[in-house]
Amino acid sequence: KPLQEPPGLLAFLLALRRNPLTTWTERHFSEPIISGSGALGRITVVNDPDVIRHIFVDNAANYRKDDLQLRVLAPGLGKGLLTAEGEEWKLQRRTIAPLFPPRVVSGFFPAMVESAERLVRRWQRRPEGREVDISLEMTRVTLDVLERTIFSKGVARDPDALGRAITRYFEGLGRIDPVDIFGLPDWVPRIGRWRARPAIRFFEELVNELIRDRKALLERGEAAPRDLLTLLLEAADPETGKGLSDLEVAANIVTFIGAGHETTANALSWAIYLISQDERVRARIEREVDEVLGAGAFEPQHVERLVYTRAVLDEAMRLYPPAPFLSRAAIADDRIGDLTIEAGTVVTIAPYVLHRHRTLWDEPDAFRPERFLPEEKAKIDKFAYLPFGAGPRVCIGATFALQEAVIVLATIVRAVRLDLKEGHKVTPLHRITLRPHEGLPMRLTYRRES
Numbered sequence: 001k002p003l004q005e006p007p008g009l010l011a012f013l014l015a016l017r018r019n020p021l022t023t024w025t026e027r028h029f030s031e032p033i034i035s036g037s038g039a040l041g042r043i044t045v046v047n048d049p050d051v052i053r054h055i056f057v058d059n060a061a062n063y064r065k066d067d068l069q070l071r072v073l074a075p076g077l078g079k080g081l082l083t084a085e086g087e088e089w090k091l092q093r094r095t096i097a098p099l100f101p102p103r104v105v106s107g108f109f110p111a112m113v114e115s116a117e118r119l120v121r122r123w124q125r126r127p128e129g130r131e132v133d134i135s136l137e138m139t140r141v142t143l144d145v146l147e148r149t150i151f152s153k154g155v156a157r158d159p160d161a162l163g164r165a166i167t168r169y170f171e172g173l174g175r176i177d178p179v180d181i182f183g184l185p186d187w188v189p190r191i192g193r194w195r196a197r198p199a200i201r202f203f204e205e206l207v208n209e210l211i212r213d214r215k216a217l218l219e220r221g222e223a224a225p226r227d228l229l230t231l232l233l234e235a236a237d238p239e240t241g242k243g244l245s246d247l248e249v250a251a252n253i254v255t256f257i258g259a260g261h262e263t264t265a266n267a268l269s270w271a272i273y274l275i276s277q278d279e280r281v282r283a284r285i286e287r288e289v290d291e292v293l294g295a296g297a298f299e300p301q302h303v304e305r306l307v308y309t310r311a312v313l314d315e316a317m318r319l320y321p322p323a324p325f326l327s328r329a330a331i332a333d334d335r336i337g338d339l340t341i342e343a344g345t346v347v348t349i350a351p352y353v354l355h356r357h358r359t360l361w362d363e364p365d366a367f368r369p370e371r372f373l374p375e376e377k378a379k380i381d382k383f384a385y386l387p388f389g390a391g392p393r394v395c396i397g398a399t400f401a402l403q404e405a406v407i408v409l410a411t412i413v414r415a416v417r418l419d420l421k422e423g424h425k426v427t428p429l430h431r432i433t434l435r436p437h438e439g440l441p442m443r444l445t446y447r448r449e450s
């Protein structure tokens with residue numbers, strides 16, 4: 001529930017560290033633009049789709065990623081695509097873009113189906129009625145998909161070791177540290193970064209070893225799998241023909257995992273939670289999945305036919321956008337109609353607020369996947385719904401994530417039914433991504449053996 005009044009400075013800073021979601025006020029959900037100056041400098045919160053289009057697309061060159069965001073993300077993600085800026089970003093985007101068009105992503109279909117089916121087979125080995133933490137299970141399955149699509153195989157001897165290291169890595173690095181809020185220099189110790197040190201070492205050594213081995217294989221001219229690692233090592237800038245350095249390849253592997261792991265997992269977790277709360281939606285998605293997939297094999301052409309399943313995911317990402325907060329800093333003064341944005345202002349576009357804005361959505365807090373069925377979806381302003389951002393820095397992995405999420409959700413719905421553990425209170429926690437606080441314990445019952 002949004003606050004009626006803005007909190008005082010100390011309460012604001014504490015809330016920002018604990019759960020930034022709790023700092024939004026009623027005004028944010030009802031006014032198109034809110035500007036102000038506070039502890040974090042000059043900030044303008046934008047919920048007007050035309051102004052958002054201006055910032056993300058028409059005048060995108062005047063907006064860079066702001067310092068706080070980079071201070072939080074860059075120590076983990078290095079100079080990969082998500083955190084690079086200026087010419088460096090442009091070059092990387094041009095070089096990496098050919099890895100993610102639908103034609104290439106559809107090649108990852110078998111890996112995604114294999115991960116999804118392994119997950120439900122693992123569940124089905126356990127007695128019915130058992131409880132699983134869906135939040136944890138979804139981060140496992142999305143990590144499994146990334147391992148198979150980046151490296152073509154499970155990479156660590158202990159299959160959960162990589163998962164544990166990644167969780168610790170991003171948890172340690174992913175919190176907004178007070179030191180970051182006040183913009184202190186890089187050498188000032190950060191608790192999170194210090195705690196994450198062993199995980200950082202484990203993870204980086206593993207990635208470097210995998211790059212070294214694959215390069216050796218390619219240099220020997222031996223057949224290499226056509227996974228994202230090979231594609232990154234072979235990628236070349238279409239303008240200059242130059243490839244990525246080993247450091248850039250490593251940074252982008254970490255970036256794909258960082259940007260694609262929890263986000264997709266959260267989209268799935270929230271979708272499963274919302275389905276469990278609405279019998280009408282549950283009946284309709286089960287009917288679609290049974291009709292499209294039947295008892296047979298999951299085929300690539302099924303993905304496009306699962307329109308209601310896709311609408312459930314779109315609506316889940318409206319209510320609980322996995323990336324709930326985007327921000328930019330204005331480079332020079334900018335005028336948009338009556339609005340002036342001075343140089344240095346941080347412009348905040350918060351999908352969590354935008355997607356529930358009273359002026360943009362009918363019944364904004366209600367879960368109604370029908371909004372996203374093709375005819376209705378066409379009526380939605382593209383800049384009122386931004387789970388993947390927009391403009392030149394739009395998510396490069398959106399097609400990948402949506403294909404994966406449809407495959408995983410349909411595979412789960414076909415096999416099992418999930419109900420929230422009685423008495424468990426679900427609250428969204430904003431920690432870079434938007435996840436269920438204290439997990440999502442759910443009870444499993446079987447619909448069919450896979």
Ligand code: HEM
Pocket residue numbers: 081082083093255256257259260261263264267321322323326327386387388389390392393394395396397398400401402
């Ligand atoms: C960028 C969301 C999955 C890789 C972004 C941005 C958003 C986003 C909102 C833009 C950030 C900004 O403008 O500040 C999501 C969501 C996902 C998802 C909601 C899942 C449901 C993935 C996957 C990958 C990926 C699976 C890779 C395999 C990236 C990268 C960028 C990015 C590399 C930076 C692009 C650039 O700046 O040029 N994502 N993402 N994402 N995403 Fe995703």
